[in-house]
Amino acid sequence: MALRELSSLEKFLGIKKLNKYSTQGERKVPVLQNNNAQSLVGLATISCHLVHEAKRRELLGDSAEQRAVVQQWLEYRLTRLDHCSRDEINIILKELNQYLVDKVYLAGNSITLADMLMYYGIHHIIMELAVQQKEKYLNVTRWFDHIQHYPGVRHHLPPVLKLPFKKR
Amino acid sequence: MAAGTLYTYPENWRAFKAQIAAQYSGARLKVASSPPAFTFGQTNRSPAFLSNFPLGKVPAYQGDDGFCLFESNAIAHYLSNDALRGSTPQASAQVLQWVNFADSEIIPPASAWVFPTLGIMQFNKQATEQAKEEVKRVLTVLNQHLNTRTFLVGERVSLADITVVCSLLWLYKQVLEPAFRQPYPNVNRWFVTCINQPQFKAVLGEVKLCEKMAQFDAKKFAENQPKKEAPSKKEKAGKEAGKQQPQQQQEKKEKKKEEKKPAPPAEEMDECEAALASEPKTKDPFAHLPKTSFVLDEFKRKYSNEDTLTVAIPHFWENFDREGFSIWYSEYRFPEELTMTFMSCNLITGMFQRLDKLRKNAFASVILFGTNNDSSISGIWVFRGQDLAFTLSDDWQIDYESYNWRKLDVDSEECKTMVKEYFAWEGEFKHVGKPFSQGKIFK
Numbered sequence: 001m002a003l004r005e006l007s008s009l010e011k012f013l014g015i016k017k018l019n020k021y022s023t024q025g026e027r028k029v030p031v032l033q034n035n036n037a038q039s040l041v042g043l044a045t046i047s048c049h050l051v052h053e054a055k056r057r058e059l060l061g062d063s064a065e066q067r068a069v070v071q072q073w074l075e076y077r078l079t080r081l082d083h084c085s086r087d088e089i090n091i092i093l094k095e096l097n098q099y100l101v102d103k104v105y106l107a108g109n110s111i112t113l114a115d116m117l118m119y120y121g122i123h124h125i126i127m128e129l130a131v132q133q134k135e136k137y138l139n140v141t142r143w144f145d146h147i148q149h150y151p152g153v154r155h156h157l158p159p160v161l162k163l164p165f166k167k168r
Numbered sequence: 169m170a171a172g173t174l175y176t177y178p179e180n181w182r183a184f185k186a187q188i189a190a191q192y193s194g195a196r197l198k199v200a201s202s203p204p205a206f207t208f209g210q211t212n213r214s215p216a217f218l219s220n221f222p223l224g225k226v227p228a229y230q231g232d233d234g235f236c237l238f239e240s241n242a243i244a245h246y247l248s249n250d251a252l253r254g255s256t257p258q259a260s261a262q263v264l265q266w267v268n269f270a271d272s273e274i275i276p277p278a279s280a281w282v283f284p285t286l287g288i289m290q291f292n293k294q295a296t297e298q299a300k301e302e303v304k305r306v307l308t309v310l311n312q313h314l315n316t317r318t319f320l321v322g323e324r325v326s327l328a329d330i331t332v333v334c335s336l337l338w339l340y341k342q343v344l345e346p347a348f349r350q351p352y353p354n355v356n357r358w359f360v361t362c363i364n365q366p367q368f369k370a371v372l373g374e375v376k377l378c379e380k381m382a383q384f385d386a387k388k389f390a391e392n393q394p395k396k397e398a399p400s401k402k403e404k405a406g407k408e409a410g411k412q413q414p415q416q417q418q419e420k421k422e423k424k425k426e427e428k429k430p431a432p433p434a435e436e437m438d439e440c441e442a443a444l445a446s447e448p449k450t451k452d453p454f455a456h457l458p459k460t461s462f463v464l465d466e467f468k469r470k471y472s473n474e475d476t477l478t479v480a481i482p483h484f485w486e487n488f489d490r491e492g493f494s495i496w497y498s499e500y501r502f503p504e505e506l507t508m509t510f511m512s513c514n515l516i517t518g519m520f521q522r523l524d525k526l527r528k529n530a531f532a533s534v535i536l537f538g539t540n541n542d543s544s545i546s547g548i549w550v551f552r553g554q555d556l557a558f559t560l561s562d563d564w565q566i567d568y569e570s571y572n573w574r575k576l577d578v579d580s581e582e583c584k585t586m587v588k589e590y591f592a593w594e595g596e597f598k599h600v601g602k603p604f605s606q607g608k609i610f611k
């Protein structure tokens with residue numbers, strides 16, 4: 001899964017060079033093979049590296065504060081989202097929903113790597129949500145829909161229908 | 169791609185719509201908002217202007233190809249790209265819907281509420297209260313719509329967002345204090361996101377949201393009143409609020425013209441001029457700088473009245489405050505395009521004119537070297553502060569990109585020599601390689 005994510009990220013960033021990846025351990029942690037230098041381990045590390053390579057630093061936040069917020073969400077993704085149990089899903093959705101009340105993007109006023117990796121990581125959860133839940137977590141639904149429509153982001157993932165608004 | 173000039177008075181929210189659209193589409197838009205290019209109340213009443221724009225109102229757009237447009241929404245539409253206009257029939261109709269919504273639902277109550285707080289309309293409690301209620305209704309509609317949406321139409325910024333944001337601008341700046349706007353979190357989120365997009369920011373600058381609801385400004389209102397009996401403010405408010413019948417308007421225009429003939433234009437305080445006058449005048453871009461001991465005016469007096477080499481330059485170096493000022497070398501980037509000497513001189517004086525408001529905080533000597541068809545322009549500028557002052561104000565940016573700017577090390581020999589040569593208009597000018605032709609002083 002992480003490898004497909006990285007490949008989508010590469011496409012989004014317009015990286016042409018062919019990177020070689022493998023995985024490590026039970027959890028299939030991604031590894032970026034680097035012929036003449038040290039290889040890099042871990043989704044967040046590799047993603048940040050790709051962003052730097054593509055000279056798209058703004059995707060890591062455009063101020064010291066925003067950069068910290070981006071890192072916070074990358075960590076959230078890896079430590080909370082990726083290992084959450086069924087019961088925890090609702091807690092996460094609630095947290096995220098509350099956080100997004102007054103925000104369009106997770107950090108700052110434009111899309112960042114935080115939005116992309118959170119979007120990739122939460123996609124399977126949103127896919128499964130019933131309409132009532134999508135309505136309950138309306139801010140998450142809105143954010144998710146915005147990110148999946150952001151040009152170049154969705155690549156390897158199927159679109160998720162927002163809400164059947166038309167009725168009512 | 170459209171390219172042209174937008175005529176307006178400065179800080180006009182109607183013009184902002186077109187300016188922001190151009191930021192998104194990449195249309196090359198020059199803004200003529202200050203003399204000599206445009207003087208509100210004069211330029212727009214000149215026969216030349218009226219022949220292109222019969223209403224004499226701004227904003228008005230003239231393309232480099234001669235194409236003319238008035239009405240801010242039409243101009244913004246023209247300067248947009250397909251993504252902004254809405255690329256499906258549904259989307260473009262929705263964009264139109266919100267543009268009309270802004271004009272007919274937002275602007276009338278927004279004007280009725282905000283204008284008295286700017287001192288440009290008489291206060292009427294009942295009218296203000298009614299306007300507040302209407303604003304609440306409008307915000308409720310927007311809040312509901314944005315409950316499930318990021319932007320008004322589709323998933324990207326469109327002309328709908330641009331127009332509605334600009335129409336809400338005065339409300340958010342003047343009266344929508346935190347408690348009043350708190351029930352509309354979706355509108356707030358959307359508004360803040362929009363004004364923080366780089367394309368909005370480039371035009372609007374930093375928008376400070378209202379902290380405390382502004383009240384009727386009676387003092388300013390009194391000041392804004394023309395000396396003689398005004399031809400009824402209400403009538404004018406009506407012009408803004410409810411659109412009058414075209415015929416009536418025509419009549420009014422006629423009447424206005426007759427009345428006006430004997431009186432100089434300055435005497436008539438139109439609501440727009442008033443808005444103009446009520447702009448925070450003291451938006452001094454240098455306000456943030458610490459006090460300085462170097463009195464530029466005194467140096468300028470010395471420079472004008474006494475010998476440059478023996479009095480003015482020594483005075484300069486004795487009193488120069490390196491913390492509060494900086495010295496720059498500028499060089500015209502396109503010397504190969506310079507032809508006749510007099511035209512090159514006009515280039516320099518034109519720039520000085522456009523930088524008029526900078527005079528208090530700058531001094532410069534700019535020199536034309538060489539002869540017809542083989543010349544160069546360079547100069548020494550002394551600016552308040554440590555940064556290039558041009559970026560501090562939009563009005564100042566017109567010329568500065570045509571020059572290369574290099575900050576000089578105040579202690580260097582190079583700087584001492586350049587100051588001496590450029591201020592005195594004599595010396596070797598080693599780096600130039602062309603003889604001195606003419607000098608111009610900005611002071």
Ligand SMILES: N[C@@H](CCC(=O)N[C@@H](CS)C(=O)NCC(=O)O)C(=O)O
Binds near residue numbers: 182241
């Ligand atoms: N509906 C027009 C309104 C334009 C307008 O009223 N312009 C005023 C300035 S706020 C004007 O130029 N007035 C000059 C005059 O009436 O002579 C638009 O949106 O462009």
